Amino acid sequence: MIATLIMHICHVLLTTATFLGLYTNIVRSKEWWDGANYYQIYPRSFQDSNGDGIGDLNGVTEKLQYLKDIGFTAAWLSPIFKSPMVDFGYDISDFYAIQPEYGTMEDFKALVARAKQVGIRIILDFVPNHTSDECEWFVKSVNREPGYEDFYVWNNGTVDSNGKRQPPSNWISAFRYSAWEWNEQRQQYYLHQFAIKQADLNFRNPLVVAKMKEVMSYWLDTGISGFRIDSIPFLFEKGPDKNGNFPDEPVIDDVSVCPDPNDWCHLNHTYTQDQPESIEMVYQWRELVEQYRKEKGGESRVLLTEAYTTFENLMLSYGDGQRNGSMVPFNFYFMTNVKNDSSAQEIVDIIERWMQSMPAGVSANWVLGNHDNPRYSTRLGVQRADLFAILLQTLPGNAVTYYGEELCMEDGEVTWEQTVDPQGCNADPSNYQNYSRDPARTPYQWDASKNAGFSTADRPWLPVASNYRTNNALAQLRAPKSHLQIFMKLIRLRKLRSLQDGPLKIKAIGNDIIIYSREISGDDLFVIVLNLGGTPQSLNINEHFNMGSQAEVITSSLQSAYHDGDIVDPKKYVAEPYVGVILAKV
Numbered sequence: 001m002i003a004t005l006i007m008h009i010c011h012v013l014l015t016t017a018t019f020l021g022l023y024t025n026i027v028r029s030k031e032w033w034d035g036a037n038y039y040q041i042y043p044r045s046f047q048d049s050n051g052d053g054i055g056d057l058n059g060v061t062e063k064l065q066y067l068k069d070i071g072f073t074a075a076w077l078s079p080i081f082k083s084p085m086v087d088f089g090y091d092i093s094d095f096y097a098i099q100p101e102y103g104t105m106e107d108f109k110a111l112v113a114r115a116k117q118v119g120i121r122i123i124l125d126f127v128p129n130h131t132s133d134e135c136e137w138f139v140k141s142v143n144r145e146p147g148y149e150d151f152y153v154w155n156n157g158t159v160d161s162n163g164k165r166q167p168p169s170n171w172i173s174a175f176r177y178s179a180w181e182w183n184e185q186r187q188q189y190y191l192h193q194f195a196i197k198q199a200d201l202n203f204r205n206p207l208v209v210a211k212m213k214e215v216m217s218y219w220l221d222t223g224i225s226g227f228r229i230d231s232i233p234f235l236f237e238k239g240p241d242k243n244g245n246f247p248d249e250p251v252i253d254d255v256s257v258c259p260d261p262n263d264w265c266h267l268n269h270t271y272t273q274d275q276p277e278s279i280e281m282v283y284q285w286r287e288l289v290e291q292y293r294k295e296k297g298g299e300s301r302v303l304l305t306e307a308y309t310t311f312e313n314l315m316l317s318y319g320d321g322q323r324n325g326s327m328v329p330f331n332f333y334f335m336t337n338v339k340n341d342s343s344a345q346e347i348v349d350i351i352e353r354w355m356q357s358m359p360a361g362v363s364a365n366w367v368l369g370n371h372d373n374p375r376y377s378t379r380l381g382v383q384r385a386d387l388f389a390i391l392l393q394t395l396p397g398n399a400v401t402y403y404g405e406e407l408c409m410e411d412g413e414v415t416w417e418q419t420v421d422p423q424g425c426n427a428d429p430s431n432y433q434n435y436s437r438d439p440a441r442t443p444y445q446w447d448a449s450k451n452a453g454f455s456t457a458d459r460p461w462l463p464v465a466s467n468y469r470t471n472n473a474l475a476q477l478r479a480p481k482s483h484l485q486i487f488m489k490l491i492r493l494r495k496l497r498s499l500q501d502g503p504l505k506i507k508a509i510g511n512d513i514i515i516y517s518r519e520i521s522g523d524d525l526f527v528i529v530l531n532l533g534g535t536p537q538s539l540n541i542n543e544h545f546n547m548g549s550q551a552e553v554i555t556s557s558l559q560s561a562y563h564d565g566d567i568v569d570p571k572k573y574v575a576e577p578y579v580g581v582i583l584a585k586v
């Protein structure tokens with residue numbers, strides 16, 4: 001099966017190179033991580049190699065060639081470390097060990113070796129904010145072992161007028177309810193910004209900072225190409241005052257937005273999020289990877305950072321003018337603000353704001369999905385999924401793809417009984433669908449066989465989405481035109497000089513049309529036209545970008561009537577409903 005898949009990919013690669021002249025102008029990028037194509041693998045859902053229903057490292061290893069054939073530069077793996085799995089690996093109990101159900105250290109080494117062979121860089125998820133309460137460090141901290149006493153954020157709490165113990169502050173966990181949990185043994189509360197079993201490390205303790213740097217160096221030594229760092233805004237909380245008290249957070253200004261007092265959104269997180277020290281840590285980690293390269297050689301190691309935060313903080317995580325930070329601060333500004341009903345002008349503004357606000361010498365990045373959000377095919381409409389793939393891949397800088405987006409996978413159906421995500425389980429049967437992240441985590445759809453070829457188990461850990469028989473990788477490789485083939489072409493195009501380095505000129509026409517050009521002087525002129533709306537629109541492209549008398553269709557959305565290689569008159573162009581198209585001046 002795998003062999004046939006790969007054969008099909010080779011076939012596709014040979015037959016899609018219609019615009020041959022273009023492929024000669026491929027530029028060498030400045031650093032490998034600049035202008036790259038990143039792929040997020042959720043290992044639990046990617047490929048199960050041993051039939052236990054859970055994706056694993058050997059499964060990933062098997063599929064590295066497939067990712068390379070699609071054209072990805074690097075893959076980052078959601079956490080693979082030892083964990084009781086209450087938050088599916090974001091609750092690490094041993095930062096130096098592999099979770100047994102995912103494989104062994106030997107399997108991991110084989111994965112890295114195979115990745116080097118095929119030319120895909122491996123990036124690991126680094127989860128510094130918290131550890132599992134089953135982590136040895138936490139157990140030592142509970143026992144107040146020397147060196148570990150203040151590894152976590154501990155506090156006595158208070159006693160109310162009825163003599164009842166109360167948490168130190170009103171802080172709420174991102175997964176609902178108090179962020180403080182009483183520990184009987186130590187007779188103190190500890191802080192957990194996420195699940196009860198995810199105890200926040202105390203980054204105000206230099207021993208913790210040093211320990212986490214040790215963890216990073218350990219994994220860099222295995223030959224990985226960098227880290228994706230989790231939950232930056234949560235690293236630091238406001239420290240206690242001289243009496244050891246933590247301040248309450250104010251309720252949000254407009255309570256009607258989130259009336260539920262147990263819900264995280266009820267409070268204004270002035271003390272538990274976005275403390276300036278958190279970004280300072282990112283700068284220190286950048287220094288670590290730079291220093292590592294100086295000492296050990298090899299190519300540059302990348303940092304990608306995860307932060308749902310203000311626009312200003314996202315820009316600051318690139319660097320503050322004095323110090324460098326993240327190479328790829330995930331552009332969640334794009335992901336959260338591009339909505340199903342966004343107008344063309346709104347999307348253009350979102351893109352331009354990022355482009356114009358970045359500090360000098362860094363590159364943009366574009367993200368539309370991850371394991372915490374509904375898939376963008378579902379969110380923005382499957383009929384527009386290719387259009388958004390075209391947008392993401394033709395903007396300047398780095399593109400980030402969540403597994404399955406290249407197939408336009410949609411959210412799967414997960415019942416209350418099947419849901420396992422703590423954010424879903426902490427809700428109730430009537431509203432878990434508003435919280436559970438499981439629908440975006442269903443298994444990869446490889447082919448039309450049992451469990452979409454993901455697993456031979458009777459019951460995979462999450463059900464496979466019901467449309468897998470028609471929507472899967474193999475079917476898309478065999479079809480004359482498919483989401484995957486469009487996607488592969490986009491990745492190849494992105495390597496061209498005009499799309500790597502050409503400035504972006506972008507504008508909205510009316511409510512629905514986004515039009516932009518990418519061109520570097522002396523090279524190809526590309527014009528991209530996206531029709532967000534459901535009605536066809538005629539336009540004279542030359543009023544915006546002069547394409548002369550003829551333009552070639554390089555690629556377009558699946559449902560488009562245009563074919564790759566068609567020659568069109570730019571003065572009388574018809575933008576079809578929900579269709580994106582890339583044109584090149586002939």
Ligand SMILES: *[C@@H]1O[C@H](CO)[C@@H](O)[C@H](O)[C@H]1NC(C)=O
Nearest residue numbers: 155156157187188243244245
């Ligand atoms: C916390 O409680 C313990 C035991 O009651 C007490 O010895 C300690 O002084 C308290 N710590 C603070 C900071 O109040």
Ligand SMILES: *[C@@H]1O[C@H](CO)[C@@H](O)[C@H](O)[C@H]1NC(C)=O
Nearest residue numbers: 250251252253254268269270
């Ligand atoms: C949170 O508090 C800040 C000031 O401390 C205020 O400017 C902001 O509007 C508040 N946000 C919300 C959502 O209430």
Ligand SMILES: *[C@@H]1O[C@H](CO)[C@@H](O)[C@H](O)[C@H]1NC(C)=O
Nearest residue numbers: 290319321322323324361362
């Ligand atoms: C930051 O990175 C730029 C290259 O992007 C480099 O020229 C500069 O020296 C770096 N600054 C520091 C403080 O490392």
Ligand SMILES: *[C@@H]1O[C@H](CO)[C@@H](O)[C@H](O)[C@H]1NC(C)=O
Nearest residue numbers: 340341377378379380381534
């Ligand atoms: C997106 O908007 C269209 C109408 O423009 C609507 O038909 C569709 O249901 C919406 N999809 C979602 C996921 O909200």
Ligand SMILES: *[C@@H]1O[C@H](CO)[C@@H](O)[C@H](O)[C@H]1NC(C)=O
Nearest residue numbers: 427429430431432433434435
């Ligand atoms: C789910 O969220 C939507 C949109 O925020 C809201 O309209 C709906 O009432 C919520 N449903 C439940 C069951 O909470």
Ligand SMILES: CC(=O)N[C@H]1CO[C@H](CO)[C@@H](O)[C@@H]1O
Nearest residue numbers: 087090194230231306370372
């Ligand atoms: C996008 C992302 O990685 N989100 C993670 C942030 O951190 C929490 C806790 O570690 C996870 O639950 C999320 O999945």
Ligand SMILES: [Ca+2]
Nearest residue numbers: 048050054056
């Ligand atoms: Ca398995």
Ligand SMILES: [Ca+2]
Nearest residue numbers: 200234235236
């Ligand atoms: Ca924290």
